[in-house]
Amino acid sequence: MKLSRTLSTMLDDPRLFRQYAYVDGKWTHGDGGREEAVIDPATGEVIGHIPWLEADQIRAAVDAAEGAFVHWRALRADERCERLLAWYDLLQANREDLATIMTLEQGKPLPDARGEVEYGASFVRWFAEEGKRTFGETIPSHIPNAALGTIKEPVGIAALITPWNFPLAMITRKAAAAMAAGCPVIVKPAGETPFSALALAELAERAGIPAGIFNVVLGEPAEVSKILCFDDRVKALSFTGSTRVGRLLLEQSANTVKRVSLELGGNAPFIVGPDMDPKEAAFAAVAAKFQTAGQDCLAADRILVHESIHDEFVEHFAERMAALTVGNGLESEIDLGPLIHRQAVEKAAAIVDDALAKGATLVAGDQSLAPGENFFMPTLLTGVTHDMKIWHEESFAPVAGITAYANDDQVIEMANDTEYGLAAYIYTHDIRRIWKIMRALEFGMVSVNSVKMTGPPVPFGGVKHSGLGREGGITGIDEYLETKYYCLGALGSVSGS
């Protein structure tokens, strides 16, 4: 077993740090000898290596899943529930190690990483239970002497392709739903953050999840995804990531007519009504913008403030933003860690430059204070307008843009002026305004007077170019279920029932 001395010595249980792929219950290296380094974004140091599997090895993962499916689907829902709950218990018991791994590979502050482990584990518990409630229906028969109804059956092998910003929860929200439904999964995590996925595999094995049910494949992203998309045995594809890649995968899944769920980019408006206390709203906006250093699909990207309180709001926002600490997420009292890599920093700088060139005002944000080359200091721009990149693109960085608006109709138009439709925030206590704006917003999720909006019971997902389908909630498991209709004819005794 290869162990990076630094990372493994930081863990209570070094066996959670695995530098192999996990296929058919076995830790696997790449047959072609290809390897990729994984970097700590805070320090630029190599924290480990992962193998890149060859095409045949990816297909072998599909073979394994196909074999394992037969037994897994045949288990009773309560038997699958038991194994998933054992997995949940292990995630909780190993929370500290999982958080350390996450902070090292992703960069988010340790308390946020602990929060994500909790969050990720909560989906496992939720779907373990939901698996017992995949009810079919009885249908009043229109056919003489027949009984009609539906049963729910697992769709089959699910390929899960996930991003680096939430390396654990974006996997469990999909995998637990699929596994509870009776499906095996093949996870392709982001190359930047594979170790959280591999730790999940280690714990799945300890929880008694059979070989071939939870697989983690690693490799060149486009190559791996193509193999999974073109394989007819893979019946469902669930992807979380950028809209650009989501479109590509949707196209690649067309030939085999897969069930496709997409959780894509966001460009959330944060609307502040004229009746709001500017300080309260500004503090909430800071919280909604800077989590995970702005690398969050729910980040408040376009902050739209009524003109009557705009200046006061900006003052409070700047004051609160100035209190945010930036540094290595392993240190204490850090609010913002690094961005995932240097290109993300360059993209953030380009977005700021573009806005300034087009007339925005830089209120705060001094890059000379950045504690390392992958860090971007919290930045505040005012006078943001629709011709600027920051208006249309997800910055995925701690860059906040504020725009003043005059009335409700105008702010609705501004908020909807994006190809994205994931989440939106409204801050006002005027119930008529809430209702009007909430109904008019073209977004899958609207949060009113609350930064926190997610969790297991919630149908998470977007409209427009932000995605297809919903994860979590009571419908999340449906992404992995087929409805089979049955007609039992010639029964004799059921007519009229």
Ligand SMILES: NC(=O)c1ccc[n+]([C@@H]2O[C@H](COP(=O)([O-])OP(=O)(O)OC[C@H]3O[C@@H](n4cnc5c(N)ncnc54)[C@H](O)[C@@H]3O)[C@@H](O)[C@H]2O)c1
């Ligand atoms: N809607 C949601 O729930 C949600 C949640 C988290 C992140 N996101 C979105 O994810 C994006 C950030 O994550 P990211 O940068 O990892 O996204 P990304 O699209 O670059 O990568 C996501 C996954 O796709 C893989 N990938 C990359 N290029 C590929 C290609 N050409 N073919 C096939 N696979 C490929 C990556 O290796 C990774 O596993 C943001 O747009 C963010 O909004 C959305």
Ligand SMILES: N[C@@H](CC=O)C(=O)O
């Ligand atoms: N914060 C989101 C992930 C988006 O990047 C979530 O809760 O799912």
